[in-house]
Amino acid sequence: MPRRPGIVPGVAEDLPWLGPTAVLVPVKAFGEAKGRLAPALPPDRRAELSRQMAAAVVAAAGPLPVAVVCDDREVAAWARRHGALVVWEPGRGLNGAVEAGVDRLREVGVQRCVVAHADLPRAAGLAALARGEGISLVPDRLRDGTNVISVATTAGFRFSYGPGSFARHLAEARRLGVAVTIVEDPLLAFDVDWPADLDALR
Numbered sequence: 001m002p003r004r005p006g007i008v009p010g011v012a013e014d015l016p017w018l019g020p021t022a023v024l025v026p027v028k029a030f031g032e033a034k035g036r037l038a039p040a041l042p043p044d045r046r047a048e049l050s051r052q053m054a055a056a057v058v059a060a061a062g063p064l065p066v067a068v069v070c071d072d073r074e075v076a077a078w079a080r081r082h083g084a085l086v087v088w089e090p091g092r093g094l095n096g097a098v099e100a101g102v103d104r105l106r107e108v109g110v111q112r113c114v115v116a117h118a119d120l121p122r123a124a125g126l127a128a129l130a131r132g133e134g135i136s137l138v139p140d141r142l143r144d145g146t147n148v149i150s151v152a153t154t155a156g157f158r159f160s161y162g163p164g165s166f167a168r169h170l171a172e173a174r175r176l177g178v179a180v181t182i183v184e185d186p187l188l189a190f191d192v193d194w195p196a197d198l199d200a201l202r
Contacts, residue, residue, distance in 0.1 A: 015067065015085055015108045021130040022110045023061035024087075024101045026094055027054050027079070027118045029072035034119070040195035051078065053121045053192065058082045060123035064114070064130060069101035095159045106153035114150045115159070121201055122187040134179035138188045139166040148188050 031043065033050040041049065058066050058079075068079035071090035079086050087104050089097045102113050114129050129136050129150040135157065138148035146165045151157045155176060160168040173180035192201060 015087070015104060017109045018065045018067075018085075018105065019109060020111045021114070021127075022065045022067060022105050023114045023116060023126050023130075024098065024105060025054065025057050025061075025066060025068050025084070025116055025118050026098050026101070027068050027070045027072075027075045028094075029070075029075060030078075031074075034192070036194055037192070037198065040198055049192070050118070054078075054118040055082060057116050057118050057120050057123045057126075058084055060120075061114070061116070061126045064127045067101060067105060069097045071097070094161050098159045098161070102151075102153050102157075110153050112150065113153050114148065116148045116188075117191060119191045119193070120147055120188055121192060122190045124187050125185075126188075129183065132181055134181060135169075135173045135176075136181045136183050137166065137169055137173070138183045138185055140191055141186075141189045145191070147191055148183075148185075 030047040030050045034046045037046050066084040067087050068075065068084045069087040069089055070076055070079065071088065076086045076088065087101045089100045092100055098115055105113050112130050114126050116123065116126055129148060132150060136150035137146055139145065140147050143166055144164060146161065146169050149169065155178060157176065158172050160172065170180060192198065
């Protein structure tokens with residue numbers, strides 16, 4: 001039987017029927033993550049920090065099922081060890097990988113998806129965001145980036161991560177004509193991108 005697109009033998013698997021809600025976590029190869037922390041941390045410590053933060057986000061999803069979208073075999077193996085499913089989407093970039101991941105979850109019965117970045121070391125309570133209607137956005141501390149998005153998998157939402165993404169995601173919700181809720185959550189708003197963030201984390 002032919003496999004679905006995005007399935008690589010030994011790396012990713014056909015997803016089971018997951019139910020109405022799930023959490024999707026895009027995870028970059030640990031060895032390539034958090035390059036902006038290079039002035040403060042050597043490569044091995046950056047990789048370890050990335051693993052720890054991603055583990056915190058996966059744990060914060062409970063009791064919802066979690067899927068990790070990635071294009072790295074080490075990340076895929078790590079995800080399985082942490083009880084997450086794997087969505088294998090190579091060469092798409094962050095926005096393309098997330099959109100493909102949401103599509104895959106819709107195919108297996110997920111009606112609402114909570115997309116959470118993997119660099120939220122204080123993450124908690126992601127499942128609560130799956131209970132809302134419309135689109136929920138959790139901005140970062142500067143209200144510049146978007147750390148978490150809760151959206152219906154059928155909404156056709158166009159993800160636009162990167163600097164200034166919060167404003168773009170607000171505009172996208174308006175384009176769709178969908179009610180948007182801005183969730184000010186200090187735990188989910190705290191991400192780690194720059195050396196100064198490490199001081200706040202400590």
